Amino acid sequence: MFGAKADRCDIGVMVAMLLFMILSLNGVVSGADPIDTYCPSEFPLYSLNSSFHNNLKLVLRLLSSDNASKAGFYDTSIGQGPDKVYGQSLCRGDISNSTACKECIEKASRDIMNRCKSENAMIWYNLCQVRYSFQxxxxxxxxxxxxxxxxxxxKVSDPIRFREYLTYLMSNLSxxxxxxxxxxxxxxxxxxYPGNKTIYGLVQxxxxxxxxxxxxSAFTELTECCSDLEAGIILDRTCNIRFQLSQFFNASSAYRLIYPTSTGGKWKSWMIVLIMCGSVLVLALLIGLATACLRRKNDRERDEEISERTLLQELSTPKSVAVTEEGDLISSDELLFMTLAVIKAATDDFSDTNKLGQGGFGAVYKGVLPDGNEIAVKRLSRKSWQGMEELKNEVILIAKLQHKNLVRLLGCALEGDEKLLIYEFMSNKSLDQFIFDPExxxxxxxxxxxxxxxGIARGLLYLHEESRLKIIHRDLKPNNVLLDHELLAKISDFGMARIFSENQNAANTKRVVGTYGYMAPEYAMEGLFSVKSDVFSFGVIMLEIIIGKRNSGFYMTELAPTLLAYAWRLWNEGKELDFVDPMLLESCDASEIVRCVHIGLLCVQENPEHRPTMSNVVVLLGSESMVLPQPRQPPLSLGRVLRADPSTTTNPSVKEMIFSDILPR
Incomplete structure (x- = not known):
């Protein structure tokens, strides 16, 4: 009798535990707040009951369907043109119950509708993620x-040792x-993990x-932010990575890893400490001797050698960290290095026949690698410290950037005095050779x-809003926009670029660098720069494309002091078509090109707060129905004192001059 009661009690306990687990799972799905939400204010907001809003509701309904839940991952789209909505859902890989997946997606879909009215948004939960966009x-x-x-x-008590175990676990899972x-x-x-603890990790x-x-990329960020913590998580649109010291996933789908340990050594703790202290002492003596020898040299030569050696070491060391003179913290993960011999063979030893052009920091050559791929090689000036700074900025800043409207950096070569940057080859060279050459x-x-x-607009949008950090180009001009064999525009030359943190909107510098005619007035006059500085440069390029004349030398046309002043005058007189190159009018609708003049004037408004963001510009360029605000006055004149870039060995033209001092108008 007691045995029967005991069996019934055991069954009751098991049922209660099962119900508790189900209720707990449902609580995670339906009651908990999201881990994070991406709802950028920079993108346009959709209107209730608009075509975009209705398409969005249909997309979210599809993502929550039974078929989507069973699949675990679902990708769909509904609509046409600017009202088209793309949707995507993903459930965690250890959820074998499609009901839990469905409930999570339904919850996420409701929340993202309530939390966001942007045309681009994403939400992450413990068990699923949902994303939609107009792109x-x-x-x-x-x-x-x-x-x-x-x-x-x-924080953990031993972060160095903890990081070793965490790296081992997450590398194997990845x-x-x-x-x-x-x-x-x-x-x-x-x-x-030592101390009767266990590290649990998950990647997807x-x-x-x-x-x-x-x-x-995600684990690099996880290591930097959280490797000394008891838990951490990094979320991306296409992957996520997470760890903690308590189990948070289905154990039936998990690996159990054993951290490798040495078996043959008999080292004692005091022996290890003694060897480490001795090594530090010897290293300190060597550093002292090296310092004493360096002090015997000329101060100027010593400073240059130390600076260049330090910089080369930063570039040559994976995951190095460097701080620029203006306080930027920048890091490098993986760099592709090529040998000087390979580059010499590819360019026929930098022959003049392969020379594509001469820039402020050195010459550019065409080359062909042994596998037949064509490349462009920028050979930085041998004794130019500015050239070294540009190399550092380009390699560390854009080595990881991938976008079809950015020129791809393939690698670099550092041997002796040679400092080389290797890019993909652009057969149609730079934009200025097309828009300013009548033929x-x-x-x-x-x-x-x-x-x-x-294409230029989409490239800037990626730099400003879609890459991990905001990136300000600071020297956008037609020379730095290259065209491939299909005339696809690609932004290049990031030697003067600066990076912003997620919450940073503007910065100030005492060292104003750039090209006359394309610099925003707040940057030229006060050293203030932001994403709106690049928007100004983009607007100038846009107007130059439409008229076919340079802004920097426009005063020689006697039409107006600047191209911007001329465009503004014609706009106020209602003569916008007089600004357009007659050849372009033969191949376009007049209203379309007038709209582009309008967008260009919006970009070059004197007050940066009045200029649109690049996300707005992309939307305006792709839509003919959106109403444009009236532009305000651009800067009509700007006094200046110019100096040539000292790093160049040739006589620069007006377009290659660099600001030295700016006088108020």
Whole structure:
């Protein structure tokens, strides 16, 4: 009798535990707040009951359907033109219950509708994530997010040792997710940590993504922010990575890893300490001797040698960290280095026949690698410290940037005095050779030029808003916009670029660098720069494309002091078509090109707060129905004292002059 009662009690306990687990899971899905939400205010807001809003509701309904939940990952789109909505959902890989997946997506869909009215948004929960946008998801760029909950975690007692175990666990999980087809780009696991503790980790990517690259970038950020904490998480649009000291996933789908330990050594703790102290002492003596020898040299030569050696070491060391003279913290992960011999062979030893042009920091040569790929090689001036700074900025800043409207940096070569940057080859060279050459200009129609304008805009949008950090180019001009064989525009030359943190909007510098005619007035006059500085430069380029004349030398036309003053005068007189190159009017609708003049004037308004963001510019360029605000006056004159860039060995033209001092008007 007692045995029967005991069996019934055991069954009752098991049922109660099962119900508790189900209720707990439902609580995570339906009651908890999201881990994070991406709802940028820079993108346009959709109107209630608009075509975009109705398409969005249909997309979210599809994502919450039974078929989508069973699949775990679902990608769809509804609509046409500017009202088209792209949607995507992903459930965590260890959820075997499609009901839990469905409930999570339904909850996420409701929340993202309530929290966001932007045309581009994403929300992450413990068990799922939901994303929608007016843009296609085909262009993928890493934009990792750091959730607030990381700031609430406790620190571990031994961060160095903890990082070793964490790296071992997450590296193995990343390899499983990225390279094992059976895992569907998901992996979870655990590793024992000294002190009777266990580290639990999880990684996941969306299907058909560059999983390894995304997880590598995410783990780099996880290491920097959270490797001394008891838990951490990094979220991206295409992957996420997470760890903590308590189990948070389904154990049945997890790996159990054993951290490798040495078996043959008999080293005592005091012996290790003694050897380490001795090594530090010897190293200190060597450093002291080296310092004493360096002091015997000429001060100026010593400073130059130390600076260049330090910079080369920063560039040559993976995951190095460097701080610029103006306080920017920048890091480098993986750099592709080529040998000088390979580059010499590719360029026929930098022969004049392969020379593509001469810039402020050195010459550019065409080359062909042994595999037949064409490259462009920038050979920085041998004794130019500015050249070294540009190399550092380009390599560390843009080595990881991937966008079809940015010139791709393939690698670099550092041997002796040679400092080389290797880029993809652009067969049609730079934009200025087309828009300011009457013969070449006549070969392109307005549709092609409009595509070039849109390409530059999308490249800037990526730098300002879609890459992990805001990047300000600071020297955008037609010379720095290159065209490939299909006349696709690609922004180049990031030697003067600066990076902003997520919450930073503007900065100030005492060292104003740039090109006359393209610099925003607040930057030229006060050293203030922001994303709106690049918007101003973009507006100047846009107006130059339309009229076919340079802003920098426009005063010689006797039409007006500047191109901007001329455009503004004609706009106020209602004679916008007089500003347009007559050749372009033969291949376009007059209203379309007048609209572009209007957008250009919006970009070059004197007050940076009045200028649109690049996300707004992209939307305006792609829509003919959106009403444009009236532009305000651009800067009509700007006094200046110019000096030539000292790093160049040739006589610079007006367009290659650099600001030295700016006088108020």
């Amino acid at each position: 296609s998801f085909k262009v993928v760029a890493y934009t990792g997010k750091y959730p607030q909950q990381n700031n609430e975690e406790k 390899d499983e997710a990225a390279f094992n087809p059976d895992k569907n780009m998901f992996a979870a696991g655990e590793v024992d 990517c969306i299907p058909d993504s560059q999983c390894s690259s995304c997880l590598t 070449k200009r006549s070969k392109l129609d307005w549709k092609t030029y409009h595509g070039i304008i849109s």
